[in-house]
Amino acid sequence: MIEVDEGLRTSSYVIYVDLPDNPNRWLLLHGYTGTYDVVSRRVAAYLRSRETVPVSKPLYGDWGPEEIRADSNWVPSNSTLATLVKRGYLTEKPRDDEVTFFTSIVSRLHETRRRAAPHFVIMPTYDCNLRCHYCFQDHMRTDPRFHGLLRTMSRDMADRIMAAFPFIEPEYHTYNATGPLQRQFTFFGGEPLLASSRPIVEYIMRSQQRQCSASFSAITNGTELEAYEDLLGPENLSKLQITIDGPEATHDQRRVYPDRTGSFSDISQNVYLALHKGANLQIRVNVDRNSFDSLIELADMFISKGWADDPNFHVYLAPIQDYSGLKNAGTRPDFFNYWELSEMLRKLHEREPKTRVFARVDGSLRDRVRAVFKSQGPIEARTAFCGAHVSMYLFDAFGDIYACWDRTGDRNLRIGTVNEDGTATINGFGESWRSRSVVSNATCRQCRYALHCGGGCAVLAELSSGTMFSNFCSAFGKRFRTAIAEAYGDHQSKISQPRRSDGLILHSAYLR
Ligand code: SF4
Ligand code: SF4
Numbered sequence: 001m002i003e004v005d006e007g008l009r010t011s012s013y014v015i016y017v018d019l020p021d022n023p024n025r026w027l028l029l030h031g032y033t034g035t036y037d038v039v040s041r042r043v044a045a046y047l048r049s050r051e052t053v054p055v056s057k058p059l060y061g062d063w064g065p066e067e068i069r070a071d072s073n074w075v076p077s078n079s080t081l082a083t084l085v086k087r088g089y090l091t092e093k094p095r096d097d098e099v100t101f102f103t104s105i106v107s108r109l110h111e112t113r114r115r116a117a118p119h120f121v122i123m124p125t126y127d128c129n130l131r132c133h134y135c136f137q138d139h140m141r142t143d144p145r146f147h148g149l150l151r152t153m154s155r156d157m158a159d160r161i162m163a164a165f166p167f168i169e170p171e172y173h174t175y176n177a178t179g180p181l182q183r184q185f186t187f188f189g190g191e192p193l194l195a196s197s198r199p200i201v202e203y204i205m206r207s208q209q210r211q212c213s214a215s216f217s218a219i220t221n222g223t224e225l226e227a228y229e230d231l232l233g234p235e236n237l238s239k240l241q242i243t244i245d246g247p248e249a250t251h252d253q254r255r256v257y258p259d260r261t262g263s264f265s266d267i268s269q270n271v272y273l274a275l276h277k278g279a280n281l282q283i284r285v286n287v288d289r290n291s292f293d294s295l296i297e298l299a300d301m302f303i304s305k306g307w308a309d310d311p312n313f314h315v316y317l318a319p320i321q322d323y324s325g326l327k328n329a330g331t332r333p334d335f336f337n338y339w340e341l342s343e344m345l346r347k348l349h350e351r352e353p354k355t356r357v358f359a360r361v362d363g364s365l366r367d368r369v370r371a372v373f374k375s376q377g378p379i380e381a382r383t384a385f386c387g388a389h390v391s392m393y394l395f396d397a398f399g400d401i402y403a404c405w406d407r408t409g410d411r412n413l414r415i416g417t418v419n420e421d422g423t424a425t426i427n428g429f430g431e432s433w434r435s436r437s438v439v440s441n442a443t444c445r446q447c448r449y450a451l452h453c454g455g456g457c458a459v460l461a462e463l464s465s466g467t468m469f470s471n472f473c474s475a476f477g478k479r480f481r482t483a484i485a486e487a488y489g490d491h492q493s494k495i496s497q498p499r500r501s502d503g504l505i506l507h508s509a510y511l512r
Helices: 041-049 078-086 095-114 138-142 144-150 155-171 195-211 225-231 248-254 264-276 292-304 338-351 353-357 363-375 428-434 458-465 476-494
Strands: 014-018 025-030 036-040 119-122 182-187 213-220 237-243 280-287 313-319 392-395 400-402 416-418 424-426 504-506
Touching: 014 041, 014 476, 025 041, 025 476, 036 041, 041 078, 138 144, 155 195, 155 392, 155 416, 155 424, 182 195, 195 213, 195 225, 225 237, 225 264, 237 264, 248 264, 248 292, 264 280, 280 292, 292 313, 292 338, 292 353, 313 338, 338 353, 338 476, 363 476
Parallel strands: 119 182, 119 392, 182 213, 213 237, 237 280, 280 313
Antiparallel strands: 014 025, 025 036, 036 504, 392 400, 400 416, 416 424
């Protein structure tokens, strides 16, 4: 028999999601057990009243006055209480003990994730043929003090870098000295696919294809892809991320050559070429408040060119971020944060269905939460925000190794070097990058969304609070609850009514 006064409190990691079409039902998720359940409003209110930490406001409406009082008279039945305990929503652990417990399980999970397969990023050069005003590397091309950085990787350096892979790989679970070797490469810059870099890019690709099963992608501006025509396609450069910042007139104001002429026409021809060769294209559209309205025209263009019908053509929006030292990035009046952009696009999709060519913002988050409901299986715990804290290695033309795309080019921030004999040395700064997880700062470690969020971008965290060992939330809680409410709605429409039990409708998913 469970009595409410036996010292039970609501776990600090319960996520409450209000369901827009059903004001009497709430979706509960537990942030580390992975449990999820739909409960009656009064069960949610009961848990809410036994919270010891502040809880976010509902997405739609508000908590009623009776639901925020800790002395609410209504108490669930013993069987419901037992279920709430069993599924982690009620706990006997004092708050600090629960945080300690969370920290210990996440630390172990992060160690495992750190040992997953490495991802090698090759930077043939920091040089670029465009001068986009928002580029975080702009100073390298415009300030003569950085011109030494603009050289192209030599064949000797490429050999040294490739010789270093076997010194790094034994750190990882996927490494099997005798089995088939698989490697994953991304080319990044500067602009990695300049015509002048073709010999070194081809040299690296062919060398790796002889040694292992290698997959190649590139983050490219797409202006000189014609020089890579025979290297594009499923067997070679199979995935390309290309930026188009609006219809021709808008794009040509933003993505310009040094003489200020626009790049739209060159990119457009190369999009045709890459699709023809069977490459998978992820078109990134950087938007701010000044360019948002041009998205309708851009959608028209994607449709009229026939690209929107190609299964290899995908478009997503990204808010332009301010990496230039502005405090609280995302707060510049002409910039969106992710939540604002997500809401603007949702409304635009309703108003102008053709704009559905642009994938919803937070697509990967939506995929993750949909997968939970679909399989009723484990939630994939996101112990850190990005590959910089796990297993990403960026190699530049000087043999310097970095963890984060944004920190490349500043040798003070490198995490290691490739030595002349082809060995690699990783320094203490590398360990620092890899150790950033959701339990390495006090705010994230107490956050109910932590294992879905990952703690936010380290660079933006450092810009806004002075240390990368801090949180960068970017409205994650709202974005998560919106995505999960939608995914649950979709899931419900496809299944028969779930089982009810004394105010609870039970589902289950457990942390992997
Ligand atoms: S830390 Fe931020 S900028 Fe660096 S790779 Fe991760 S998400 Fe990108
Ligand atoms: S960044 Fe914010 S939302 Fe994400 S885990 Fe940390 S505190 Fe939570």
